[in-house]
Structure formats: C-alpha cells, structure tokens
Amino acid sequence: MSAKSKRKSTRPSRGQAGAGSRRVTLAQVAEAAGVSRSAASFVMTGRTDQRISEETQARVRSAAATLGYRPDVTSQILRTGQSGTIALVSEFVASTPYANRIIGAALDQARKHDTVMFIAETLGEKDTEERLLHNLLDRRVDGFVYASMFTQNVTIPDVLRGVPLVLLNCCASDDRVPMVIPDEVGAGRTAAQALLRHGHRDRIHYIGGPTSDFRGGPEWGGRVGTAVLDRLAGVKEELAHANLRLAGISETDNWEPRNGREAVANLLAHGTRPTALICANDRLAFGAYQALAAAGLRIPEDVSIVSFDHSDLAGWLQPSLNSIALPHEEMGALAVDLLMSEKPRTGKHAIRMTLHQGNSISTPHPS
C-alpha cells in the first residue's frame, strides 16, 4: 500500500491492489463491442476522417461506458508526445503566503483548459531548478510558467530553450517570451493621485525605499526586485506632474512591520510630521499604524496612509487601509492563458493595479 516500491522488485503489477491496477483497456472495450482495437480507438478519439458506421460507434461507446473505460494517459503521451500537462515553476510562490493566490488562479485556469498543472519550487537554488526542469521535461510537460515571488529580472534557464514558456512576475531580456507583470509604475501614480485628490501637497513621505535596487534578504537569495523602483518612480512622476515632490524617503532594509514602525518612529523623533505616508507594502503600513498609534497620532485625521499589495492585512487594520492591489489572481490566470494560446503573444503584459478604498485617507489638517 506504499507509494514507493523499489523498481528492482517491481514486476508489472497485475491485479495487485494499487493505483495502477484493474484498469479497463481499449482492447477490452473493443472485444466487448466486437470490433478491432483500431476501430475502438477511432471512435474514442472521434476521428472524422475514418469511416465507422453510426451503429458501430454506438456499440463501442456503450461498451466503454458499461466497462467504465478511461484511456491510459501515459500511453497516449508516449504515442502522441503531448501530455496535456503544464508546469508552474517558481522559487517560493506556492510555499509562502505572499503571492500564492497566483497558484489558485493558475490551477483554475489550467483546469478550464482541460490541463493538469505541476507545481514545483526551486527554493531559489540553481541546481535544484535544473533538476526539476529536467524531471518535468522527462515527463513531456507541454509548457512552463516560470514564476517569481516578487517582480524581478531573471535569466531563462538553458533547458527551457525551445520549450513553450511564459514568465510570470518576472522579466527577461528575450522579447520573444510572453511576460506577465504588474504595472507598478501605474500603481505608483495611482497612489500619488489618491493623496493629491485629497489635497495633500508637500508633506508626503515615502516609506520603503531604498531608492536604489532592493535586495531580498538571504531567504530570497539576495536577488534584486524591480517593483521597488517602479512603484517609487510612478509616485515621483505623478507628483512631478503636479509640480510637487516627495518630502522625504525612508529607506528600509526590509518590508516587514518592524521596518515601517522604526522608520515612522524615526521620522517623528526627528520632528518631521508628514500629512501622508506612501508605504511600499501593507506590512510596512501596519508598522506605520503602530508607530503613529504609539505617538498618539490618528489615522487618517493626522496622517493619511496609502499602500501597495492589498493583502488581507489591509482589511484587518483600523481604519481599513487604502491599498493598491497586486493582481495575483489575474496574473496567474493570464499566464496560463498565454501559455495555452494558439498564437504567441510575446513581450510584456502589464496588469493594471487598482486602488481598493479604505478609510486611511482624508484631507490634511494642518497642525
């Protein structure tokens, strides 16, 4: 009853209890219907170029139904070279709670295309990645979604040359590959707009730099994310458009609540009193909430906050946080669609990030 059986001791299981036993084969269906295997195959695959009488077709189909016939996908793959299987390969998308709604949407979309999806995690290790990719190719996977936890530039592994491929939440220099990425610049503009609309002008602070590249901590392999730069660039653009600029940028090593807390506490300790904060993600915003509460400042009356990600956290906070959604579901679904699409739709597909209303923004009350 174990899933593992040493290959050595395994004889092609016959009648043995287990996942592979007691399957009805096409030959049995053919025999029951009194036709040849070929005829049965024609009927089951619905080949129209082969002439089988309606009556025979009915006999075969009924035999298949009564016997509970299900074709063995393995042998179909062997013959056709097509597995009806795709794979989603990432470093941490499935195993961490940050971007994993991607998974649900991708699985769902794959199902709509009548395809099964493998999910593999490389943990950011190049050799693990190569082993996994090889293994999947050995199983005749039809195509790959190559996904990343956070938006970044990647190098496409050599093994994937010539294989149908879509990049998800990451970019490569090769423009013939379809890529799905969030429109971070647009999101930055949206964030700035939301504050400008309420009359915030020159005391808007940004939390969550750094202005230069963001490197993930050791757990993310120390790689460089691009979302950081783009969010900030969008904010600056929109402000510049109104002849304004950020009052300041608080660079943080990481994007956890602790970092937001410390950054805001620091601002306040130095006598800086922003009217609004733009936080690079909801966790930083959470930290900002904590620091402001500790200082006796109210949100949004004293300080307005807008943030990015629209994770569950945004709805948990009080007041609820205005946050610009990272459209993970949409991205996952589109990536699979692109992979299954007949005509290649190469290049970058930027997904719009939309602002989810909360109660963390109001007009500034000059103190």
Add this chain to the structure above:
Amino acid sequence: MSAKSKRKSTRPSRGQAGAGSRRVTLAQVAEAAGVSRSAASFVMTGRTDQRISEETQARVRSAAATLGYRPDVTSQILRTGQSGTIALVSEFVASTPYANRIIGAALDQARKHDTVMFIAETLGEKDTEERLLHNLLDRRVDGFVYASMFTQNVTIPDVLRGVPLVLLNCCASDDRVPMVIPDEVGAGRTAAQALLRHGHRDRIHYIGGPTSDFRGGPEWGGRVGTAVLDRLAGVKEELAHANLRLAGISETDNWEPRNGREAVANLLAHGTRPTALICANDRLAFGAYQALAAAGLRIPEDVSIVSFDHSDLAGWLQPSLNSIALPHEEMGALAVDLLMSEKPRTGKHAIRMTLHQGNSISTPHPS
C-alpha cells in the same frame, strides 16, 4: 510554440521544436556503445541480477553521458506501472495563504524521496474533485495526500479505494488510513498552562467558540471543523485539572479580526474585565488587540493574551503575541513520509503544537 496543440492535427512530433523533440533514446545509446538495447537498459537501471562486464558497462555509461541521454519517464511508467509521482489534493490549501506552508514542506519532502508531486485544488466541489482524482489516476499517480485547509472530518472518495493514501489535516472513520493531524487538545492545554503558570485564575475568557460545531462560511463550503472543539476542550481540561473554569466564552461566527474586535468590545461594554484572553486564532487575537487599545487597556499589563496558529501576524503585533503553532511544515513533511513509507503506519498521527513565546502574557494585576 503554444503548449496546446489540438490532438487531431498532431502527428507524433519529429524533430519539431518543442518540449518533446530531439530526445536521445536508449536505442541510440545502445548503438553508440555497440550493444543491444537490453544490455543498455540493464546498465542504466543498474540491475545486478543481469551479468554485464565492467567494460561494457563503462562503454554504455560513457555513451549515455556523451549523448546526454535521459530516460523517457513516460515509457518507463507505461512499462513499470510506477510513475514516481504523488499528488496532493485539497480544497484550498495551495491557493489561500493560511495553510500553504504545508505545500512547501510537502514538495520539499517529495523531492527528498526523488518524487514529483502534483498539486490539485478541488475548491470544495465534489464533482471537480472526482474529475481531478480520475485525471490523476489516469496518469498513474502512485499515491495521494488528501489534505484540508482546516481540521475536519471527511469521507474518503470512492475513487481512492485501494490507492495508497494519507489524510492530512483531516480524519476519516476508516482506521486503516494514516492521518496527520495537529494535537489540538494538547494545544488547548498548553494555552491554559501558559496562563496558569503566570497566576491567572478565574478571569480567563475564551474568544472564538462556538461551543458546538464550527461551520466554515460559504467560501469553505460550510463544512464542520473539529479544531474548534478540541482547542476549547483542551483548555477546559487543563483548567478543570486546577479546579478552575473559564469565566466565559465569546462565540463568534467567524475567526477574523473583526470578530475578535467585536467580541472583546462587547465584553468590555458589559463591564466584564478579564485578566486573560485565549483566542482561537491569531486573527481573532489581532481584533482583541484593537478592541483593548480602543478601550485604553494595555497588553499584557491589563490583559494577557494567548492564541493559536502562530502565523506571521503573531510576530507583527506589539507586543508580540504568545501563540501556539499550527505545525504546518511538520505536517506536510510527515504526510509525504507516511505515503512513501514501506510499512503502512495507519491511524492518527497527532503532531504536537508548541507555544512560541511572545510578550503578551504577564501576571495579572488586580484592578
């Protein structure tokens, strides 16, 4: 370059660019080494019962290496009936951020067993589930981990009869199936102990009943969770052991921050002043933090809090939350181990839930 090709128009791809092309076959290796396919196969599979001279073995291996031979897993499966593949099937584990660290651990463990793992999500729909299971069986999956988002009783689908199976975070009446579940009763006792140790006695409140069955909202298919009952039962047991009992239980429809907030606000509004709260999960505890802050009460000086799950949230809160971990990683890994284990280890495997220290508990200050 698309992953989808209509079967009708597909001829067995030869030399065509794509995932299945240009593979080196065993026959080519055999020819290059000047031996028969059989001999090459014996060498590659390392069969010791067949006699092949060291010299020939070396020739075959070197030929395989130079040609970059990789066995076609599909045909191996067809012949051996063993796919080296398992599947983790759940309703929402992979696609929601609550229990998905299970996935990472399971994938990791599968990899250690040199096995690839399919992940499938049924969204709680019985017909979707059946389609998925059939599809996976058609691919000769060696075994299944049948997992659930939250601990509950399930009925094992008929399709899985006779197939290697492990239940993860759920229980069935059939005792011949290995089941991995968290020790919720023990966790309840641990929670109570933590408070008793600090001298809390008769003003301990529990947030997050109900005392009867917990039914998930529509998004969880309205099914009954058992964790609820067990956590509470453990708490009561431990208190009873010290001749104490809960001062009260606040039943909540759901386990979100809002529910915790309202429950605690309600308590306080009615003049009830607990010295300690036991919250059924971290999100409820978060709500409790908010309600207590709004009432000007401090944690832990005025009210101590202990909770369950030890999600990231516990570390984000200030003061950090004492929370009893739901050992998702451990559970995912053990489930895969049990599935791959040679000798069946049937029945329930309760995983200990351990308290992670925070700063949310102190000795009660009588007011």
Add this chain to the structure above:
DNA sequence: GTCAAGGGCTAACCCGATATAGCAGTCGGG
C-alpha cells in the same frame, strides 16, 4: 459482366522503455 469508387473495417507497426527467455562461448570435471 467488369471495373472503379467508396464505405467500413482490420492488420501491423510505432512510441521508448523494461522484462524474460534463451543463445553462443568458455571453462572445468569426469
């Protein structure tokens, strides 16, 4: 009555591996 066209099917091969039976050659013993 003969032949071509087409309808309705079957035989045989193929995908790429594993598994089993058996065949040449060598060596040692009687």
Add this chain to the structure above:
DNA sequence: CCCGACTGCTATATCGGGTTAGCCCTTGAC
C-alpha cells in the same frame, strides 16, 4: 570428448494506446 555450469550478452514480447496502409464488400456506371 562430452556434459554441465557459468558468463555475457541478444532477441523478442510487452505496456496501452495512436496511426497508416490496405483489404473486403457493396454499389453504380458503362
């Protein structure tokens, strides 16, 4: 000198389907 045992390998069947070539039979036209 013959036989058996052993070594080292090959030929062939097999897994479960898909695909191609071609066979037989009927029909209709000439």
